[in-house]
Amino acid sequence: MTEQEGVIKFQLDFSPQPALSAADVAEINSWRSIMLQLGMLGQTPQRYDNYGFGNISQRFSADNRFIISGTQTGGIVQMRAADYALVTLCQPEQNRIVAVGETKPSSEAMTHGQLYQLSGAINFVIHAHCPQIWQLADALGLAQTRAEVPYGTVAMAQEVARLFRATKVLQQGIFTMAGHEDGVMAFGSSADQAAQRLISVYAAALKRDAVPN
Known part of the structure; x- marks a missing residue:
């Protein structure tokens, strides 16, 4: 790997305090459990030098506040409300995130926040790690961020905005990060x-991988 997972690269204004209830995170927690079982997020010695990987978020309000899994929580099997953060302000152009909670937000919070700002129709985001999809992005016809753009940065937020302007990613609802x-x-x-x-794209990738060239 060229980059360590889980490194927060944005300016974070974080207020450590209880911010979310069990009811607030019930839906996101159930889907995180499914993603964990699929290996789309988690933590294992066999992957990424045993750093946690992947994260998940859910729009919390119409003003673009959102709930997101905490940084380096991939190894937690059963998350609690305290393991999520509430991002109250995302300013990609200033490389700034404001959040509250009992754990800091994921290092990919900037990209999640950009997606919520780009479309009010987006209410849920999954950042998965799936080598099968990633390696077959071209063959699957997926939009991709440029390889030189690192995760969790202003440049990545700008690159996602470019995809929304230049590709059909809003209709597809999925893209890969070539540099991550x-x-x-x-x-x-x-x-x-x-x-x-x-899951549909994952199935398509597995199907392609199973067919001999």
Whole structure:
């Protein structure tokens, strides 16, 4: 790997305090459990030098506040409300995130925040790590961020905005991050839609991989 997972690169204004209830995170937590079982996020010695990988978020309000899994929580099997953060302000152009909670937000919070700002129809985002999709992005016809753009940066937020202008990514609801090993972002108007898009492309990748050249 060229980059260590889980490094926060944005300016974070974080207020450590209880911010979310079990009811607030019930839906996102159920889908995180499914993604964990699929190996789309988690933590294992066999991958990425045993750093946690992948994250998940859910729009919390119409003003673009959102709930996101905490940084380096991939190894937690059963998350609690304290393991999520509430991002109250995302300013990609200033490389700034404001958040509250009992754990700091994921290092990919900037990209999640950009997606919520780009479309009010997006209510759920999954940042998965899936080598099968990532390696076959071209063959699967997926939009991709440029290889020189690192994760969790202003440049990545700008690159996502470029994809929205130049590709059909809003309709597809999924893209890969060419400069972030195995990184895949799926989103939708609901958790069901985001997950269905990710799983459908995963199935297509597995099908392609199983067919001999």
